[in-house]
Every structure is written in structure tokens, then in C-alpha cells.
Amino acid sequence: MPTHNVPKIVLDNVYKVFETPQGPVEALRHTSLQVGVNEIVCIVGPSGCGKSTILNLIAGFITPTEGRVLVNNKPVVGPGADRAVVFQQDSVFPWLTVEKNLEYGPRVQGIPAKERKEIVAALLHSVGLEDYANLLPRQLSGGMKKRVDLARAYANRPEILLMDEPFGALDVMTKEKMQLELLRLWERDARTIVFVTHDIEEALFVGHRVLIMTARPARVAGEIVVPFEISLDPHIKTSAEFQRLRENIMDLLLSHENGNGATK
């Protein structure tokens, strides 16, 4: 079970401005948040609101203009093996077989071949890709590639999984399957997860907690602690309480959109 009171990730008053040819663009305005150990936090918000900026900051791909980003109480200085990223676009290496893709992280860590094989075999089994181990990504469907992507991140045994609209490009059925896949992996082997999405249902289904962001420059506008346990039953999505929460979030997003409209 997640221990919410021990912060794994802390964003402390983070401000981020991107310098573009059209002038500076404020992406994040004084954002603070915390993610507990083994907690799944979902971030929802309108597209282009800077949700991904938060992930990129934690991943270490970019640095904050002001404020601090801490992981395990230490400032993030760059990307690292403790924080795996699953992107929306396909980032599976197309020149490696499924198996070799999963092996990439463990190989970088210098894990001996025998142990590597075990890790990979176990993951291939748990995401149902055993029969595809020796195929190249181009021979797989979009959903299967996403499985490889997720399994590759897990194979590296990161402390933190950063997921940037990972299932955004998938069809509804595949998306649902992948959500279950993720939760199954998490139940077996819990990790701290930050999950960015624009799909409110997905956020409520996957997360322990949902953060709602406003449009750019983004701020955290609200937070909902999901009152039910992580469940592998998708029927929960049709329950009255689930739908009520969904509407709350929707209202919150809409009210901010209107509020910000005047200042544009």
C-alpha cells in the first residue's frame, strides 16, 4: 500500500518558462506537489497545459526556471535509471526485438546475462508477450508495442514510473486493457507512478489521487483523493460515485477555463 506521508517526489514552488523564437512562454506557474512512495498520482488538464512539463522536470529532461524538483529529497540533476518514462508516442527501439528491448535497461545496469533473462522472461509472461519475444516492433500492433514499452520500463526496476499520456493514442478497448495491465503490474510490484492524461475516467480508474491542472500557465487547481481502492474491475467506472467524481473534476476544469478566458 502506498505510504502517502513519505514524499518520494516533491515539486516545491516550481516555475518554468520556455524561451521560444516568439518570446518567453510560461509553462508552469508556481506549482507545488508531492507524490508518496508507491502512490499513483494522475494529473489531468486541458491539452497543452503543461502537464508534460511536470513529467519532463521530474524525468530530468528539463530544469526548472525557479523552484526545486526533489526525488528522494535530492534535487533532480538529469535523467536517470531510477525514473523510467513511458511516452505517448512509440519509443520502443524498432531495431531491437521485443526481448532485446526489455533487456536494454538491465544491460545498462550491468546485470549478468542469466539474471537479465529471468527478469525479461518474467515480464514477457506477465504482459502476455512470450510468443512475441523474437519479433521486431514493426511486426506488432500499436497496443502490443505499448505493452513492450511498459514492460521495458518495468524491466529496469525503476523506483518511479513517469507516464505521459501513455495510452492516449490507443483505441478504447486497448486502452482499457492497458490500464488493467498497468494496475496488475503495480499490484504485483508497486512503484511510484505519475500518470499524465487528459482522460478523466482514466485518471480516476488508475490513480489514488487526481490533480487537476488549469490551462497554461498551469497551476494545480484542485485535488481529488480517489475514495475507492485500486480495482481491477472496470465496472467500477459505471458506479454512481465514480460518475459523480468525474463530474466534479469536469466542473472544476470548466470553471477554470471560463475564469482564464477573460485574461487571455
Add this chain to the structure above:
Amino acid sequence: MSSVTVTRTATPWGRYALSLLSLLIVLVAWYILTDVTEEISSLYLPSPTNVWDTLVQVRSTILDHSLVTLKRVVLSFALGSLLGVAVGLIMSRYRIVFALLEPIIEALRPVPPIALIPFFILWFGIGDFGKLLLAGEGCFMVMVVSTIEAVRNVPRIYIQAAQSLGARNAYIYRTVVIPAIIPELIAGFRVALALAFALMVAAELMGAQQGLGFMIMVARRSLNTSTILLGIIIIGLQAALADQVLRRLTKRLTAWTERDR
């Protein structure tokens, strides 16, 4: 790499037959215009039988000339383009090296290597070295630029994925950048190989003691046009064959790309 799909109505064998047919039409037209109707005088365009007779007459010397040219082309292509890839990779990796070399390369690149031939003959004489250097320089320039461009085109997401799996720069170069650029490099290699043939024959035309270009040059002095045409045909065949060999050799390296072959 996505590609525009060409509508395919013919089977592979059908397409093969079509290719043969179009070649055949050119040959037959050539034969009719020269041998049959004698529409074009054999001085301006030697007929197929002229060329064949010449081939039979000079077959042993022509083999020697062809092999000399082929050897020079392969050597200059291999050395020039591999060095080009190496320098391109180093320039993409280290900004300091890039800043140092880029102006020199950009200044030399637009100069047609053929314009350098007089100097090369002056400096290195008409032996092998100057020719290898000339064709090698051409291949080098093509590959430096292709390599730098190819590295720029590597999707950022692959680099970020490797970084977040814990890989560092040198390792990322070896396991992500190099495999990712190979399809683009192969396209560059093919351009460089064709260029190596062109430059080598040009260098041989300007001054040599052996090679197909030399043979053509000698034949020109005596207006022996059928030898000239024979030389041209052999160069074309060699270049086409070399390109096929290159494609066969590299086929396995690009098996992962999404285009259909």
C-alpha cells in the same frame, strides 16, 4: 520510415519482365537505327555489332582496365566514406569539433571535386594516389553531411527513453544513434558509390596510364568511337553491379525499418 505505397498490379515476375522489356526496347532501337537502317553513321554512334567486335578484339586489355578502375573505385569509396562517417559522428557528438571542422567542410563541399583534378595532378602526378584521394574526398564529403543530417534526424524520444533507462552518452551513441541512422547512411553510401565511379573515370580521363577512363581517352585520339562506347557500357555495368552488391550486403541491417522491400 513511412513511404508512399506504389500501386502494384504486376507480380514480382511480371515487374521483372517489364524491366527486361524496357531494356530490350532500347537495345532493339539502337540495333535498328545503326545496324539495320544505317540511319546513324557508326562514327557518331557505333552499332551493337561494332561494339561486340571491339569487345572480342580487345577483351584481355579491357579486362585489365576494368579491374584497375574497379579496384580504385572500391578502395577510394571504402576509405573515403568510412572516414566520412567517422568524422560525421565525431562532429555530431562534440560541439567543439563541429565548430572547428564545419567551416572547412562547408567551404570545400560545394567545390566540384573535378575542379581539383589539375592541382591533384600537379601535386601527386598521374599515379594512383591522387585519384584515390580525389574520389575518396568526394565520398568523404557526401558521408560527412549524410551522417550529420542522419544524427539530427534521430527521434529525440529514443534518446530520452535510453536516458531514462540509465544509458549515458557513449552508450547511447553505440546502441541508439548508430542503429537509428543506418538506413539513412545506406542511402548516402549509394550516392557516394556512384560518385566514386564518376570521379574516378574523370580523373582517369585527365591523366592516367591505366583504367577505363584512360582507355576512353586513348580511343578518343583516334576517334575510335566503338571503344569509347564499350568503355561507357562497362562503367555503367560495373556501377550498377556494385550498387546491387552494396544493397545485398546492407539488406539485413535495415530489416527493422517499416518500409516494405
